Amino acid sequence: MRRIKTLALATALISTFASAHNLSNGQALPSVSVEKHGELTLNGDKIGYETWNSAGLNGKxxxxxxxxxxxxxxxMNAPLIEAVKVADFPRDKYQTTTIINQDDAIWGTGGFVKSSAEDSKKEFSWSSIILDKSGAVAGAWRLQDESSAIVVLDTEGTVRFVKEGPLDEAEITQVIDLVNKLMK
Structure with missing residues (x-):
């Protein structure tokens, strides 16, 4: 009986570690490209899509x-996004990048996810929005299903903060303070 409990615990731990993201503070993001859909572009009122690559995240x-x-x-992290709006970071130094894993949508809702992303691009034209039809980013970064990950990058593309799941108030404050510090 003890051996079964030990084996069950070991299996649970391995599963937990196997599903954990592979993003680390002080490191660059694992390289990934999104070719199915990709970054939304706006030309007048018309939405287009371009291949997106994580290598293009440097500079802001x-x-x-x-x-x-x-x-x-x-x-899950709407309070952080509201805090970003209130902070009104200068667009020449800061960029919000939203990557939407369309492959991790409820069955039958992919069209709604795409439409919502397009509406968001029209409303927040300065934001970078990537629609990832095949889940390439989630796979490359080993992100949890049905979740939200927040990553802060410096101008060199180095990870300075990372967390999967909802941020609490202290973490939201930490992220806003960190962005202000990194822009100086």
Missing amino acids: VRIIQAIAGRSSAKE
């Missing part, structure tokens, strides 16, 4: 929000 301080294509994942 960024908060990356990598979310499943579900409203529950979007809402």
Whole structure:
């Protein structure tokens, strides 16, 4: 009986570590490209898509929000996004990048996810929005299903903060303070 409990615990721990993201403070993001859909572009009122690559994230301080294509994942860190809006960071030094994993949407809602991303691009034209149809980013970064990951990058593309799941008030303050510090 003891051997079964030990084996069950070991299996649970291995599963936990196997599903953990591979993003580390002080390191660059694992390289990834999104070719199916990609970064949304806006030309007048018309939405287009371009291949997106994580190598293009250098140059500005960024908060990356990598979310499943579900409203529950979007809402998970909505308080952080509201804090970013209030902070009104200068667009020449800061960029919000939202990566939406359309492959992790509730069955049958992919069209709604795409439409919502396009509406967001029209409303927040300066934001960088990537629609990842096949889940390339979640796979490369080993992100949890049905969740939200927040990553802060400095201008060199180095990870300075990372967390999967909802941020609490202290973490939201930490992220806003960190972005202000990195822009100086």
